[in-house]
Amino acid sequence: MKIRIALCALFLSGGVVNAPAFAQATDTALLIGGCQGCHGVSGQGGHGIPSIKATHSRDEFAALMRAFSANERPGTIMGRISRGYTPEQIALLAAHYARPQ
Numbered sequence: 001m002k003i004r005i006a007l008c009a010l011f012l013s014g015g016v017v018n019a020p021a022f023a024q025a026t027d028t029a030l031l032i033g034g035c036q037g038c039h040g041v042s043g044q045g046g047h048g049i050p051s052i053k054a055t056h057s058r059d060e061f062a063a064l065m066r067a068f069s070a071n072e073r074p075g076t077i078m079g080r081i082s083r084g085y086t087p088e089q090i091a092l093l094a095a096h097y098a099r100p101q
């Protein structure tokens with residue numbers, strides 16, 4: 001019981017899972033960490049995963065993410081993933097991955 005209370009306190013203090021901090025993350029390196037596992041270190045794609053490396057303009061990239069989150073664009077996984085990011089975070093991701101303006 002004591003262990004459960006301690007774990008609960010640790011969780012509530014943000015010691016184990018700090019989800020709110022991640023939800024507000026504005027650090028691009030942290031954000032792209034959530035994409036690299038599938039899209040590759042530089043977004044090059046492969047193994048059936050499309051490249052996102054300089055394949056779209058910033059506006060197109062952000063629009064794609066919005067379309068996934070609104071279920072307007074079919075996908076296996078991107079609907080769920082895109083809903084995990086704020087518009088500000090999507091703008092940072094777009095700035096990172098999109099073609100140079």
Ligand code: HEC
Nearest residue numbers: 034035037038049050052064074075076077078079081093
């Ligand atoms: C679990 C694997 C996975 C992760 C993690 C992932 N993606 Fe994807 N992504 C996919 C797959 C698969 C597709 C193809 C659409 C689908 O099936 O959902 C895709 C498609 C896309 C597309 C559309 C590309 C195009 O030209 O059609 C964009 C943009 C994109 N992902 C951005 C991201 C970003 C940004 C992140 C990180 C926040 C991310 N993805 C994380 C698997 C992933």
